Amino acid sequence: MSNTFHGGIHPRYSKEFTKEIPIREVIPGETVTILMQQHIGAPCKPIVKVGDSVLVGQKIGDSEAFVSSPVHSTVSGVVKKIAQVLQPNGSKGEAVVIANDGEYRRLLMETKPLSELTKEEILHLIREAGIVGLGGAGFPTHIKLNPPADKKIDYILINGAECEPYLTSDHRIMLEEPKALINGLEVILTLFPNAQGIIGIEDNKPDAIEMISKAIAGKDRMSVCVMETKYPQGAEKQLIYSATKRKVPSGKLPADIGCIVDNVDTTVAIGKAVLEGIPLLRRIITMSGEMFDQPANYSVPLGVSYRQLIEMSGGHPEEAVKIIHGGPMMGLAMFDYDVPVMKTSSCILLLSEKEAAICQESACIRCGRCTRVCPMNLLPLELDRFARNDDEERFLRYHGLDCIECGSCSYVCPAKRHLVHAIRVKKRALMAKKRA
Amino acid sequence: MLNIVSSSPHVRDNASTRNIMRDVIIALVPATLWGFYVFGLNAIINVALAVSSAVLFEYLYQKLLKKPITINDLSAAVTGLLLGLNLPSGHYYFIPVLGSFVAIVVVKQLYGGLGQNFMNPALAARAFLLVSFAGYMTTWPNPAQTGRFWSIDGVSGATPLALLKTGKMLEAGVLSLGNEAGGIWLSDAFFGFVGGCIGEVSALALILGGAYLIYRKIITWQIPVAFFASFTIMMLVFGQNPWDLTYLAFHLTSGGFLLGAFFMATDYSTSPMTGKGQIIMGIGCGLLTALIRLFGGYPEGVSFAILIMNLFVPLIDHYLVPTSFGGKRNE
Numbered sequence: 001m002s003n004t005f006h007g008g009i010h011p012r013y014s015k016e017f018t019k020e021i022p023i024r025e026v027i028p029g030e031t032v033t034i035l036m037q038q039h040i041g042a043p044c045k046p047i048v049k050v051g052d053s054v055l056v057g058q059k060i061g062d063s064e065a066f067v068s069s070p071v072h073s074t075v076s077g078v079v080k081k082i083a084q085v086l087q088p089n090g091s092k093g094e095a096v097v098i099a100n101d102g103e104y105r106r107l108l109m110e111t112k113p114l115s116e117l118t119k120e121e122i123l124h125l126i127r128e129a130g131i132v133g134l135g136g137a138g139f140p141t142h143i144k145l146n147p148p149a150d151k152k153i154d155y156i157l158i159n160g161a162e163c164e165p166y167l168t169s170d171h172r173i174m175l176e177e178p179k180a181l182i183n184g185l186e187v188i189l190t191l192f193p194n195a196q197g198i199i200g201i202e203d204n205k206p207d208a209i210e211m212i213s214k215a216i217a218g219k220d221r222m223s224v225c226v227m228e229t230k231y232p233q234g235a236e237k238q239l240i241y242s243a244t245k246r247k248v249p250s251g252k253l254p255a256d257i258g259c260i261v262d263n264v265d266t267t268v269a270i271g272k273a274v275l276e277g278i279p280l281l282r283r284i285i286t287m288s289g290e291m292f293d294q295p296a297n298y299s300v301p302l303g304v305s306y307r308q309l310i311e312m313s314g315g316h317p318e319e320a321v322k323i324i325h326g327g328p329m330m331g332l333a334m335f336d337y338d339v340p341v342m343k344t345s346s347c348i349l350l351l352s353e354k355e356a357a358i359c360q361e362s363a364c365i366r367c368g369r370c371t372r373v374c375p376m377n378l379l380p381l382e383l384d385r386f387a388r389n390d391d392e393e394r395f396l397r398y399h400g401l402d403c404i405e406c407g408s409c410s411y412v413c414p415a416k417r418h419l420v421h422a423i424r425v426k427k428r429a430l431m432a433k434k435r436a
Numbered sequence: 437m438l439n440i441v442s443s444s445p446h447v448r449d450n451a452s453t454r455n456i457m458r459d460v461i462i463a464l465v466p467a468t469l470w471g472f473y474v475f476g477l478n479a480i481i482n483v484a485l486a487v488s489s490a491v492l493f494e495y496l497y498q499k500l501l502k503k504p505i506t507i508n509d510l511s512a513a514v515t516g517l518l519l520g521l522n523l524p525s526g527h528y529y530f531i532p533v534l535g536s537f538v539a540i541v542v543v544k545q546l547y548g549g550l551g552q553n554f555m556n557p558a559l560a561a562r563a564f565l566l567v568s569f570a571g572y573m574t575t576w577p578n579p580a581q582t583g584r585f586w587s588i589d590g591v592s593g594a595t596p597l598a599l600l601k602t603g604k605m606l607e608a609g610v611l612s613l614g615n616e617a618g619g620i621w622l623s624d625a626f627f628g629f630v631g632g633c634i635g636e637v638s639a640l641a642l643i644l645g646g647a648y649l650i651y652r653k654i655i656t657w658q659i660p661v662a663f664f665a666s667f668t669i670m671m672l673v674f675g676q677n678p679w680d681l682t683y684l685a686f687h688l689t690s691g692g693f694l695l696g697a698f699f700m701a702t703d704y705s706t707s708p709m710t711g712k713g714q715i716i717m718g719i720g721c722g723l724l725t726a727l728i729r730l731f732g733g734y735p736e737g738v739s740f741a742i743l744i745m746n747l748f749v750p751l752i753d754h755y756l757v758p759t760s761f762g763g764k765r766n767e
Contacts, residue, residue: 006761012447090441165447237761247761247762249762249763250764317439322440322446324446328444328445328446329444330445332444333440333441333444334441335438349446351446351447355447356440358440362509363551364551365453365705366551368656371758376760379710397757402761407444411447412451414451415453416448
């Protein structure tokens with residue numbers, strides 16, 4: 001298998017919980033809580049007041065800032081309150097709470113057939129639809145799809161690797177909505193007339209590979225790249241390398257080497273926004289782990305509470321050792337699940353004691369396993385030492401800032417050291433220092 | 437129950453320090469059992485003393501200094517076992533105990549414990565014993581001559597390396613014992629019917645163990661292969677019998693070469709981190725072993741070669757920081 005990268009790990013994938021389960025639509029409860037910050041960049045300011053009537057798809061928060069993305073109501077009804085609420089990452093943020101009238105009266109964006117839209121109009125629609133990277137990063141898509149004019153884009157990569165254990169949302173989308181995915185890619189390719197579209201899928205999803213290959217038959221600007229099943233195959237730099245053999249230089253962006261990567265769900269959202277005028281209102285979420293009676297893949301309106309989803313799936317959060325927002329390799333552990341679904345919520349995991357590794361650190365024995373699995377070719381054991389000793393000079397000399405925080409090093413460490421944690425903390429501190 | 441909110445990753449694989457050490461012990465089982473078989477009771481006593489005292493010293497040191505007791509990770513047991521296998525099967529029973537003290541307390545714990553020592557503890561202890569008790573440490577009961585089973589008073593005999601060193605010539609795969617009748621066959625050296633340290637006599641047993649370590653991914657191929665390659669080239673070119681494969685084979689199967697290449701030079705704490713560094717380490721070990729065996733005062737040089745290369749490891753690691761994926765080389 002040549003479509004792969006150097007390093008990486010083969011964790012237990014645990015996808016059997018949900019990979020056969022079709023996506024089910026979730027109906028919101030009495031209220032939805034729309035967070036004002038569901039993306040990287042400046043938070044939105046509410047543009048509605050308490051008591052205002054809103055429609056499904058109506059913009060309720062926006063920002064003047066360059067890097068930001070608006071948010072919309074996902075129900076029709078009345079604005080009940082504007083308050084600080086708990087977010088999945090554990091901090092509090094502003095949110096608009098809307099009382100659901102159950103009628104789902106919709107407001108669509110105005111659009112035209114794709115062939116009549118200019119590049120600016122397409123990007124404007126994507127911005128107004130509030131589309132951000134749904135793979136987890138949440139970077140505003142209209143900025144990503146508008147690189148500086150001097151960057152020649154050769155490849156649009158659709159990330160269908162889904163290398164995180166447990167997650168099956170992208171897999172189900174590719175199986176159930178191949179057409180919507182292709183439509184989205186078509187829109188992106190319209191923006192980049194000289195680019196080829198590549199849909200990268202790991203070889204543990206043969207049904208998705210077959211489905212997408214069929215769907216793109218006859219489209220000579222699109223191809224499927226079958227990649228080795230290995231974590232972190234879906235990490236941006238690794239995916240680009242696997243599919244094109246190009247390396248993103250340290251500190252640069254994919255656009256610098258002619259590539260743009262978009263997640264599967266994001267691409268579907270782009271298609272729906274530009275072709276049908278539907279803003280980003282829902283996302284696909286996998287509910288998995290041993291502590292669910294009915295693991296599931298849901299299509300969830302943004303702003304629905306995690307509690308509602310967990311109850312729907314027969315979850316036992318009180319018995320779970322960990323509740324995780326995102327996948328087990330890079331997700332965030334949560335202490336409370338009264339939080340609203342946001343654009344970057346890909347998965348809710350309830351892990352049992354057996355599944356979640358709660359471990360005691362011991363001394364590094366220098367076995368070198370972390371160095372062999374590091375997809376960035378770093379020496380995690382040394383970075384861990386420099387991070388803990390505050391040896392910033394050597395942390396930088398050993399390329400600590402290039403760490404993508406995939407966690408492969410911690411995963412394989414026989415001494416159970418929290419390698420990526422130590423590196424992440426030092427990285428954050430150094431980056432904050434740089435900005436200051 | 438309160439949910440745990442620790443940082444990602446939230447899953448880990450099953451590897452543990454203890455499992456790795458257990459694999460090293462498993463890999464040493466053939467060589468150990470063979471040593472017991474050919475050298476008898478004294479071999480068992482020496483190895484048992486080395487292992488138990490190594491574990492005991494680690495326990496006492498940690499207890500005394502109120503540190504967490506880590507003897508369950510089996511690393512002290514591995515050090516003790518390696519030390520025991522590097523001793524002659526003599527009857528000075530304080531030797532393994534003293535060796536374990538040096539290995540565990542002086543070389544390992546005083547420098548910070550597991551992963552912090554800069555020299556291989558077992559080899560450093562052996563070197564200490566070798567210079568302190570030179571006569572005892574180089575007197576090996578010869579299994580071919582003693583009738584071997586359960587003998588306490590071994591008759592000392594020359595090892596293949598000692599014979600090679602004194603320039604005894606080879607003929608048709610047999611190492612001549614001079615005016616005595618018979619000689620040492622290459623097959624004796626391969627299967628392990630020759631004099632030497634308890635764990636180093638059987639090439640076959642060590643190759644089995646080494647293969648197990650590589651198969652289980654406990655060690656990587658770089659150090660053993662580079663060690664083998666550079667040592668072979670040196671011996672073929674500069675040996676007393678240049679380009680003589682039988683002569684080479686005696687050198688490869690005798691003395692500490694295999695034990696050193698698979699189990700000692702590959703010690704995690706005291707070998708380089710990167711593949712390139714490990715190749716340098718292996719080449720250095722091969723060169724130095726050959727130089728000592730051919731031109732040095734001792735018939736055997738593996739221990740000192742590895743110890744000297746241990747001292748270069750920080751330097752090698754310092755200059756071989758790998759370039760990150762997509763990154764620029766450091767100046």
